[in-house]
Amino acid sequence: AQPNPEAGAAVKAADRxxxxxxxxxxxxxxxxAVAGAEGAYFWDYEGRRYLDFTSGxxxxxxxxxxxxxxxxxxxxxxxxTTFAPAFAVEARSEAARLIAERTPGDLDKVFFxxxxxxxxxxxxxxxxxxxxxxxxxxxxxxYHGGTQQxxxxxxxxRRWASDSGTAGVVHFWAPFLYRSRFYAQTEEQECARALEHxxxxxxxxxxxxxxxxxxETIPGTAGIMPPPPGYLAGVRELCDTYGIVFVLDEVMAGFxxxxxxxxxxxxxxxxxxxxxxxxxxxxxxxxxxxxxxxxIAETFAKxxxxxxxxxxxxxxxxxxxxxxxxxxxxxxxxxxxxxIGASVVGPALHELAQRHPSVGEVRGxxxxxxxxxxxxxxxxxxxxxxxxxxxxxxxxxxxxxxxKADGLWPFVNMNRTHVxxxxxxxxxxxxxxxxxxxxxxxxADEFVDR
Ligand code: PLP
Numbered sequence: 001a002q003p004n005p006e007a008g009a010a011v012k013a014a015d016r017x018x019x020x021x022x023x024x025x026x027x028x029x030x031x032x033a034v035a036g037a038e039g040a041y042f043w044d045y046e047g048r049r050y051l052d053f054t055s056g057x058x059x060x061x062x063x064x065x066x067x068x069x070x071x072x073x074x075x076x077x078x079x080x081t082t083f084a085p086a087f088a089v090e091a092r093s094e095a096a097r098l099i100a101e102r103t104p105g106d107l108d109k110v111f112f113x114x115x116x117x118x119x120x121x122x123x124x125x126x127x128x129x130x131x132x133x134x135x136x137x138x139x140x141x142x143y144h145g146g147t148q149q150x151x152x153x154x155x156x157x158r159r160w161a162s163d164s165g166t167a168g169v170v171h172f173w174a175p176f177l178y179r180s181r182f183y184a185q186t187e188e189q190e191c192a193r194a195l196e197h198x199x200x201x202x203x204x205x206x207x208x209x210x211x212x213x214x215x216e217t218i219p220g221t222a223g224i225m226p227p228p229p230g231y232l233a234g235v236r237e238l239c240d241t242y243g244i245v246f247v248l249d250e251v252m253a254g255f256x257x258x259x260x261x262x263x264x265x266x267x268x269x270x271x272x273x274x275x276x277x278x279x280x281x282x283x284x285x286x287x288x289x290x291x292x293x294x295x296i297a298e299t300f301a302k303x304x305x306x307x308x309x310x311x312x313x314x315x316x317x318x319x320x321x322x323x324x325x326x327x328x329x330x331x332x333x334x335x336x337x338x339x340i341g342a343s344v345v346g347p348a349l350h351e352l353a354q355r356h357p358s359v360g361e362v363r364g365x366x367x368x369x370x371x372x373x374x375x376x377x378x379x380x381x382x383x384x385x386x387x388x389x390x391x392x393x394x395x396x397x398x399x400x401x402x403x404k405a406d407g408l409w410p411f412v413n414m415n416r417t418h419v420x421x422x423x424x425x426x427x428x429x430x431x432x433x434x435x436x437x438x439x440x441x442x443x444a445d446e447f448v449d450r
Pocket of ligand 1: 116117118143144145146216221250252277
């Protein structure tokens, strides 16, 4: 596309005058005006193109403007743009069928929502009604969404300003060996001690008061921390022992991101409820949902489920989901994420870690990777303090600016950068992005203790 700075300036001016942005001090942000996007790239009105290592907010799993998904949305819009949720509608039925076909175990019924947070809200409501118990256990270092219950469950600082303290939420520590809360030296120790800690938490909270334990299968925004082998199976066992509903939040990790349809597949674990959103239709139209086990579906077989929403299973969103899932299957996109995650991204990031003293740890799988940046590899002091704002965040800002100057749009959260491009990114695109990442890490290295 031709550069068109005047059009970009008008877009930006209206944005600055009228758009109130998420999670931001409105006068301290400077949103880029985006002119277009395709595949793994987007570009601005000045003609600068960026390789997107963020997939938006980790949702464009099939890249931008996938022709099959765009065509399906256009076709659905021409045929039946919308319809109320109480009816059986082809796009909705087919999306539910394709999802249920892929979800693990007997998660065969799907309740559709508009996104991830409301999926979490409904999963918790289902668990409370199913068990008749009030509390929910969730992990520190987690993100479950911005609505009231979901943000209370969240274990990162986005919770603080909205924490009601009365939402029946108890936080615990999930395993994370690099910053172990359990003085562990090995994954085995971390796993065993994290499970012991969780069981003690259950005992002291009172098992008969706990409706659900919710975990991201692989925590995403909080740092992409694949759990040690055996942890999720151990949580499953605790849930079975104490009659607690096990909820896995796959809003970010699901639909191909980890090189499997769901991250749960990597660990051979079956939850009672599973939340999804984002990758289900690559975020082309807002959609989320809860996949529901047979036992929980049975609770609401004769008794009404007291919850719903106007756009539950919106036909446009569901048509996008059908096309996305079919494209992923036809084009081997999940397999692509697994293959080049293991053969290109993992080895390249480990190689960068050897050369860049700012890289403390590399973690991930598929198209779901994090680099933990530190000031000091021995002490593991984060490159910026936890939840740094303003000047304190300067090192990560310098890293991000260097990446952008090189045509790479990086994902930055606290002291981490995540490598989360589209799951159908090519090897050549990845290599271009990894080269830009290499030079941007040199900017981060400047802040390392010497
Ligand atoms: N759960 C997880 C694991 C997420 O990563 C997110 C969003 O990033 C959410 C829930 C909330 O989803 P949404 O922003 O669609 O409400």
